[in-house]
Amino acid sequence: xxxxxxxxxxxxxxxxxxxxxxxxxxxxxxxxxxxxxxxxxxxxxxxxxxxxxxxxxxxxxxxxxxxxxxxxxxxxxxxxxxxxxxxxxxxxxxxxxxxxxxxxxxxxxxx
Amino acid sequence: xxxxxxxxxxxxxxxxxxxxxxxxxxxxxxxxxxxxxxxxxxxxxxxxxxxxxxxxxxxxxxxxxxxxxxxxxxxxxxxxxxxxxxxxxxxxxxxxxxxxxxxxxxxxxxxxxx
Numbered sequence: 001x002x003x004x005x006x007x008x009x010x011x012x013x014x015x016x017x018x019x020x021x022x023x024x025x026x027x028x029x030x031x032x033x034x035x036x037x038x039x040x041x042x043x044x045x046x047x048x049x050x051x052x053x054x055x056x057x058x059x060x061x062x063x064x065x066x067x068x069x070x071x072x073x074x075x076x077x078x079x080x081x082x083x084x085x086x087x088x089x090x091x092x093x094x095x096x097x098x099x100x101x102x103x104x105x106x107x108x109x110x111x
Numbered sequence: 112x113x114x115x116x117x118x119x120x121x122x123x124x125x126x127x128x129x130x131x132x133x134x135x136x137x138x139x140x141x142x143x144x145x146x147x148x149x150x151x152x153x154x155x156x157x158x159x160x161x162x163x164x165x166x167x168x169x170x171x172x173x174x175x176x177x178x179x180x181x182x183x184x185x186x187x188x189x190x191x192x193x194x195x196x197x198x199x200x201x202x203x204x205x206x207x208x209x210x211x212x213x214x215x216x217x218x219x220x221x222x223x224x225x
Contacts (some may be wrong), residue, residue, distance in 0.1 A: 031212055042201050042216035043155075050211055088155065092212055097143050097162055098170075099205070099214050103154040 006089050006102025013079055014110050021105040022073040023089035031092040032072040033099070034063050036085045043088055047074070049055050113138035117202050117217040124224055130175075130189040132203030134222050137183065142204040144185040145214070146177055149199040161185060197224045 006023045013019060023032070031050055035043035047056050049072060051066035056063055062075045072091070076083055089102040114137045123131060136142055137222040157170045159177035167177050167210040173195060178186045185202060199221055 033214060035216075040199075040219070040221070042203075042219045045213065045215060048211075048213045090214065097160060097168075097205075098157060099145075099212075101155045101157075 004089060004100050004102040006105055008105055009103065010106040010108070012066045012108045012110065015079060018077055019076040019079055019083070019107060020073060021087060021089075022071060023091070023102045025089075025091060025100075025103075026070065027093060028069040030094040031099075032063070033090040033092075034061075034074045035065035035090065036074070037088065037104075039109060040078040044072050046087075075102050076107075078099055079107075081106060081111050082110050084109050112205070113215065115204055115215060115217040116204060117200075117220050119220060120218065122223070124192050124222065126194055126224055127191050130192050130196070130222070131214045132187040132200055132202075132222075134185040134187075134217055135183055136204045139183070139204065139206065141182060142206060143212075144179060145203040145205070146185065146187050147201040147203065149219075150202060155201065158187070163220075176216070192224045194224050197222055 004023050004025050032049050034046045036046055037043040047058050047063040052069050053067050054065040060077045083101050086104045086106050090099045092099050116135050140196050145157045147155045147157050161167050161179045164179050175189050199219050200216040201219045203214050205212050
């Protein structure tokens, strides 16, 4: 099946620092989604991207749909303790009903 | 607005017992529906997805099954649970608009098989 390579697997940062994580694929995706999951809860959609090159912000979060359609990144600026959680990327191939997920980036923020 | 419900929220079942997890979506019609399983500290494994009533696609061979008796209802079942069925089960839905699909998750069911 399709593989999404998400990196890094985990991050330990100081409050106030900026964070960057990315996902890459060998396939061309039509849609990229970014989620945050808190312990014991379902993933919550942060940002959805539908066009190559698209750059979208949601508060302190910014995500981009790569020009090649094979990658996407998520940036978090000025991190705060409540940013702690696991961040997942997901991609959808054109005309496919399934979404493929990265393995997640676990973010730890030290106050 | 659309909402997705899952129940129960937590479940503890003995090995060999049956299972039925339910998921319902409100505020949308003809959604695609999905069941995922997540082991502790791990990623999401797609188990089943459905594009319509009675239409189920299985992704992983296992002792689980899924059914979609109504447009906005998705059920995950097992006749006999195994220890390895423990995990966090997530239901999700997506709209069927090509090119702008977005997937939304329910709150999940924590299943422990003893």
